[in-house]
Amino acid sequence: MQHVQVRVTGAEQIGPYTLLRVSRDDLDPGSPGQFFMLEAPGRPLPRPMSVCLAPPGELAFLIDPIGPGTRALCALQPGQELALLGPLGNGYRLDVERPLLVGGGIGVAPLPFLSEALGRPPAILGFRSDWHAEAAQLVPNAEVVVEPTYVTEAMPPGHGVLACGPEPMLAAVARLEPTAQLAWEAPMACGYGACYGCAVEIDGELKRLCVEGPVLGAEAVAA
Numbered sequence: 001m002q003h004v005q006v007r008v009t010g011a012e013q014i015g016p017y018t019l020l021r022v023s024r025d026d027l028d029p030g031s032p033g034q035f036f037m038l039e040a041p042g043r044p045l046p047r048p049m050s051v052c053l054a055p056p057g058e059l060a061f062l063i064d065p066i067g068p069g070t071r072a073l074c075a076l077q078p079g080q081e082l083a084l085l086g087p088l089g090n091g092y093r094l095d096v097e098r099p100l101l102v103g104g105g106i107g108v109a110p111l112p113f114l115s116e117a118l119g120r121p122p123a124i125l126g127f128r129s130d131w132h133a134e135a136a137q138l139v140p141n142a143e144v145v146v147e148p149t150y151v152t153e154a155m156p157p158g159h160g161v162l163a164c165g166p167e168p169m170l171a172a173v174a175r176l177e178p179t180a181q182l183a184w185e186a187p188m189a190c191g192y193g194a195c196y197g198c199a200v201e202i203d204g205e206l207k208r209l210c211v212e213g214p215v216l217g218a219e220a221v222a223a
């Protein structure tokens, strides 16, 4: 885990989301599903963001502007600086047979990095509108469904599923594929286990999602 100051190299609009690119020099991007805490300009606490892409010398985050912190991050311009802490948490296990990536909405964010690491397996992505679905261009070999169709209606059986998306989607994926790996979200203040702000009950015990997760096996969540 490193705490570094980086420079914004690009901010590209993709549907309602912003793909924020920053320089990373020799900063370790971590593994797919891991995240960084990004300083949000004008906000006291940083915001957790999954690594979306990690080409040489760069890191990119796909950001949904849903509140003050994410809107401030989306307003950053090339040349501005921000502080990053990471990589943090546990990412996806990559030793998966017949991988299938499943994403919903901004849950698409960690999938481009994951797709590259797994050799561009098939993906099924669900969005609430064609505008949101523009983000599917970031994920190779993706089939796209738009509401009222849900990703779980398009998921073929017999795959090792790696998913990220809203809680009801993850719960539905876990029911269909009990061995799926699921990336969960909780509000996070520190990102490295110090504040207990992200504690969730798993298997009857309180666990810090930033340390135990954010990727968990569906069996841990269902237990």
Ligand SMILES: Cc1cc2nc3c(=O)[nH]c(=O)nc-3n(C[C@H](O)[C@H](O)[C@H](O)COP(=O)(O)OP(=O)(O)OC[C@H]3O[C@@H](n4cnc5c(N)ncnc54)[C@H](O)[C@@H]3O)c2cc1C
Residues within 6 Å of the ligand: 035, 047, 048, 049, 050, 051, 061, 062, 063, 064, 065, 066, 067, 068, 069, 070, 071, 106, 109, 110, 184, 185, 186, 187, 188, 214
């Ligand atoms: C490990 C991890 C990875 C993430 N990766 C991404 C990503 O790649 N791209 C992206 O756009 N977002 C991602 N998020 C979510 C993002 O961090 C939050 O949307 C952001 O912190 C909200 O900050 P805000 O100031 O804009 O809004 P706030 O004012 O803080 O929140 C707006 C609303 O969202 C709720 N909320 C805030 N954070 C969360 C959360 N984490 N889970 C559930 N509800 C929340 C609040 O209660 C409030 O109702 C990730 C979250 C986690 C935990």
Ligand code: FES
Residues within 6 Å of the ligand: 187, 188, 189, 190, 191, 192, 193, 194, 195, 196, 197, 198, 199, 208, 209, 210, 211
């Ligand atoms: S965010 Fe502080 S303990 Fe997880």
